Amino acid sequence: MIPKRLREALQTPWRRTVYIIFFAQLMTSVGFSSIFPFLPHYVRELGSSSGLSVELLSALVYSLQAFTMMIASPFWGAFADRYGRKIMVLRAMFGGTIVLALMAFVRSAEELIFMRAVQGIVTGTISAANALVAAETPRDRIGYAMGLMQVGQAGGVALGPVIGGVMADLIGYRGVFYFTAMLLLISGILVFYGVKENVAVEPEDKEMRQGIFERWKSLLQTPGVLMTYSLRFSTRLGHLMVLPMIPLFLAVLTPDNEYLNTLTGLVIGSAFITNAIASVYLGRLSDKIGSLKILIVSAIVAGLLYIPQAFVTSGWQLVLFQALFGITLGGMTPALSALLARYSRVGQEGVAYGLDNSIVSGARTIAPLIGAGVALTLGLRATFIVTAITFFLSALLAIRLFPALPTRNSSEEAQASKS
Numbered sequence: 001m002i003p004k005r006l007r008e009a010l011q012t013p014w015r016r017t018v019y020i021i022f023f024a025q026l027m028t029s030v031g032f033s034s035i036f037p038f039l040p041h042y043v044r045e046l047g048s049s050s051g052l053s054v055e056l057l058s059a060l061v062y063s064l065q066a067f068t069m070m071i072a073s074p075f076w077g078a079f080a081d082r083y084g085r086k087i088m089v090l091r092a093m094f095g096g097t098i099v100l101a102l103m104a105f106v107r108s109a110e111e112l113i114f115m116r117a118v119q120g121i122v123t124g125t126i127s128a129a130n131a132l133v134a135a136e137t138p139r140d141r142i143g144y145a146m147g148l149m150q151v152g153q154a155g156g157v158a159l160g161p162v163i164g165g166v167m168a169d170l171i172g173y174r175g176v177f178y179f180t181a182m183l184l185l186i187s188g189i190l191v192f193y194g195v196k197e198n199v200a201v202e203p204e205d206k207e208m209r210q211g212i213f214e215r216w217k218s219l220l221q222t223p224g225v226l227m228t229y230s231l232r233f234s235t236r237l238g239h240l241m242v243l244p245m246i247p248l249f250l251a252v253l254t255p256d257n258e259y260l261n262t263l264t265g266l267v268i269g270s271a272f273i274t275n276a277i278a279s280v281y282l283g284r285l286s287d288k289i290g291s292l293k294i295l296i297v298s299a300i301v302a303g304l305l306y307i308p309q310a311f312v313t314s315g316w317q318l319v320l321f322q323a324l325f326g327i328t329l330g331g332m333t334p335a336l337s338a339l340l341a342r343y344s345r346v347g348q349e350g351v352a353y354g355l356d357n358s359i360v361s362g363a364r365t366i367a368p369l370i371g372a373g374v375a376l377t378l379g380l381r382a383t384f385i386v387t388a389i390t391f392f393l394s395a396l397l398a399i400r401l402f403p404a405l406p407t408r409n410s411s412e413e414a415q416a417s418k419s
Contacts, residue, residue, distance in 0.1 A: 013198055017136045018145050020194040021089070021129045022152045024187035028093065028125045029156020031100070031183035034164030034176055042112065042173045049108040057109040061116050063365055068120030070361035073127055077354015078212040085132035085350055086197040093188035095122035101181035104174040120361070125187075126153060127357030134341040135349040136198060143291055146337035147283015150330065151276045158272035161265060215351050223403045224343035225352070228336055231394055232359050235299060235332050238390035240367035241374070242306075242383045243268065246318070249380045254315050263315045270319050271326035278330030283338070291335040291342070292405070296398045298331030303391035310384035342405050 035042075040058040048057060080088040099119045106112045130149055137145040167176050220226050247264045250257075257263060286294040302325055309321045337356075344352040374383045 013196065014136045014138065014141075014145075017195050017198075018133055018148060020190060021133055022148045024089075024093070024191050025126070025129050025149055025152030026156045027183045027187045028096070029153045030160040030163060031156075031180035032096075032123075032125075033157045033160030034167070034180055035100075035103075036161050036164065038164065038168045038173055038176070041168075043109045045173065046106065046109045046112060049110050052109075054109075057113065060113050061109070063368070064113055065116040065120040066361045066364040068117045069124055070120075070358045070365060072121045073124050073357040073361060074216065074351070074354045075212060076124055077127060077131060077350045077352065077357070078215055080128065080131050080350025080354065081215070081347060082350075084197055085128065085135055086191065086195055088128040088350065089125065089132055089191050089195075090188055092123045092125040092128045093184050093191065096125065097181045097184040097188065099123070100177050100184060104177035104181075124354075124357055125184075127353045130337060130356070131349040131353040132195070132197065134337075134353065135346075137341075139342060141287060142341045143283045143286035143294075143334060143338040144280070145283070146334040146341070147279040147281075147286075147330075149337070150279035150283070150334045154272045154276035154279060154326075154330070154333075158269050158276060161269065165265075212351075215348075216355065219344060219348055219351055219355065222344060222348075224405070225340065227397070227402055228340045228343060229355065229359050231295070231398055232336050232340075232356060233363050234390055234394040234397070235302075235336070236360050236363040237367050237370070238302070238306075238387045238394065239329065240363055241371040241390065242387045243371075244368045245371050245375050245380055245383045248375070249383075250315050250318070252380060253312070253318075257315070263319075267315065267318050267322050270323040271329060274323045274326030275330040275333075278327040279334050282327075282331040283334045286331075286335050286338055290405075291338040292398065292402055294331045295335040295339070296395050298328040298335065299391045299395035299398065302328040302332070303388040303395065306384050306388035306391065310381040310388075339402075339405075 039061050040054070043057050043061055044054050048054070076088055076091070096119065099115060099122060103112060103115045103119075106115060126149075130146070133145050133149055134142065164176050167179060220229075246267055250260060250264055250267065254260065254263065282294055282298075305321055305325045305328065309318060312318050312321070337353075340352055340356060341349070370386075371383050374386050378386075
């Protein structure tokens with residue numbers, strides 16, 4: 001039986017959309033992240049049909065998907081503003097269902113890499129969901145809504161690798177792809193029947209008649225948008241720069257630990273768990289005191305937390321500091337999503353969050369290479385110091401260069417009053 005308070009909340013259209021998309025976001029994040037732990041092992045099991053090394057193929061299976069998503073996301077975002085955001089969410093979820101199911105049938109590592117590249121082109125569930133939520137949510141509640149979206153994403157990423165690892169041991173690698181496809185299918189059906197897109201798409205509007213490149217130009221010329229993208233890139237770069245180095249660092253730090261894989265999972269998972277917990281609270285707080293303040297404080301604290309990580313002497317110390325860092329990540333990620341919604345104009349949600357996902361994918365492509373370069377030239381511990389500097393610079397940019405937030409127009413005020 002549905003609790004009375006939740007039942008009443010679901011009768012409000014924008015809340016209904018947010019809660020359904022949150023649940024769908026959680027399930028798709030569990031699904032996508034469940035294959036992360038064993039992809040290199042799946043590559044090794046499949047073998048190469050061209051004689052390429054396992055190391056190179058393992059790198060390509062991650063980076064090529066991020067690269068194709070970086071290219072495709074802005075186009076899908078522009079189509080969302082023209083044809084509707086809900087249909088883009090359904091495209092990502094149902095398209096992902098087909099692609100992930102097909103990965104269970106590949107016969108070589110090269111075929112898997114090709115399907116991962118296709119996945120990057122057809123999916124992008126996070127940006128599609130964020131665009132839909134941003135279009136449906138009153139501007140004065142956008143921090144709460146984006147915080148909830150971050151909870152769904154971070155919670156799924158925290159749970160997915162554990163579930164995927166256990167299932168891979170029980171039913172094999174190919175079975176996990178069936179499981180992921182099933183989660184995406186259920187999510188798509190839930191959105192199809194449960195979400196009603198209330199913001200009308202008006203092709204006759206002057207901006208809607210513009211070409212994709214003109215709309216990108218118009219968005220990037222909007223005060224505050226380019227700065228928001230720059231901060232999205234730098235903060236995500238800081239997080240992802242050190243992430244691939246953590247397993248290597250732990251292997252050096254605790255070489256005789258027979259539970260090294262478990263410890264690695266705890267270090268990485270701890271940040272996502274606290275991220276999920278903190279996102280809703282900090283999202284609500286940003287609606288009260290301002291997303292920019294949350295962003296600045298979170299970036300400064302993140303930098304302060306990364307400095308001592310360069311000097312830890314045990315894996316459990318790293319677990320603690322990463323868990324604390326996850327709280328700051330729960331402030332930065334939804335704050336930037338909320339700022340993007342506030343700076344961009346109504347009707348630009350699709351193109352705005354499509355470009356946003358492209359920026360994140362660009363960081364995912366470049367960050368591991370930078371982290372590896374720092375580790376090779378300066379040592380593994382130096383990656384934590386460079387990450388701290390990245391967050392401090394992000395905070396400085398936010399303090400010095402962000403323009404004043406635009407005031408909401410009358411239509412937005414009317415929309416907010418309905419909440």
